[in-house]
Amino acid sequence: MSSTATKSDGRGRPKVRPSILGDRKPSARASAAEREQDIYDAIVASVMGQRLKPGTKLPELALCELFGVGRSLVQKVLQRLAHDHVVQLRPNRGAIVAMPSPEEVGQLFEARRALEASILPLVAERATRANYASLRRQLREEHKAMHRYAQTQWAGLASAFHLRLGELSGNPILYRYLSEIISRCSLVVALFQPPGNATCEHEEHVRVVDYLEQGNVRAAQKEMKRHLIDLEHHIHLVEESTDQSLADMLGLAAE
Ligand SMILES: [Zn+2]
Numbered sequence: 001m002s003s004t005a006t007k008s009d010g011r012g013r014p015k016v017r018p019s020i021l022g023d024r025k026p027s028a029r030a031s032a033a034e035r036e037q038d039i040y041d042a043i044v045a046s047v048m049g050q051r052l053k054p055g056t057k058l059p060e061l062a063l064c065e066l067f068g069v070g071r072s073l074v075q076k077v078l079q080r081l082a083h084d085h086v087v088q089l090r091p092n093r094g095a096i097v098a099m100p101s102p103e104e105v106g107q108l109f110e111a112r113r114a115l116e117a118s119i120l121p122l123v124a125e126r127a128t129r130a131n132y133a134s135l136r137r138q139l140r141e142e143h144k145a146m147h148r149y150a151q152t153q154w155a156g157l158a159s160a161f162h163l164r165l166g167e168l169s170g171n172p173i174l175y176r177y178l179s180e181i182i183s184r185c186s187l188v189v190a191l192f193q194p195p196g197n198a199t200c201e202h203e204e205h206v207r208v209v210d211y212l213e214q215g216n217v218r219a220a221q222k223e224m225k226r227h228l229i230d231l232e233h234h235i236h237l238v239e240e241s242t243d244q245s246l247a248d249m250l251g252l253a254a255e
């Protein structure tokens, strides 16, 4: 993966601003569980949409004010987000939007390549002609949808193909690990893929299916490996910025 610093636009690590999260203040009537889900969804959407950048501070009090809820609810949401690797909880320093290290990202993609390579022979062994037909139909529909949507949503659409292969492996345990890894990869891609850098993966997906249906597992694995390495190469990890002003570091800068 390349670790080119993306433009840091001179803001260091901004504090979360109301405009970033949109007008999502839950109504007073919503149940605690609904409010928790609303806040969780709002933060995930902002991260996936690249409005909340890696490393952005998420102070509990600010979130309480923004969402009009109590501290225990905010803490619950932050715990869930940490469990899902969307935020990192730093002892005594509060939560930030996740900023995985190059090592972690490398390990994540390494694990994904290993898992997907082991799933392909099972698919080749177990998938029926009808399965392949529906897989191709799904690919065509996703491809059409992809070009209709903003690029920030492409990762989710592209993941569906990989998840379907996981299902076709017929092994629910492998599927569960795969879906966890894929959602973590999608998050990393959303965090670090510069806008406009998403590529259409349709042809690559089709080639994997072609090889599988021909029973050429080796070629399918090779194609998949190349495809996943490409995906990893599109990630540009943001380097720790060292040009923060004191106001930035104290979280006092308005912009
Ligand atoms: Zn793909």
Ligand SMILES: [Zn+2]
Pocket (backbone or CB within 6 Å): 143, 147, 200, 201, 202
């Ligand atoms: Zn295309």
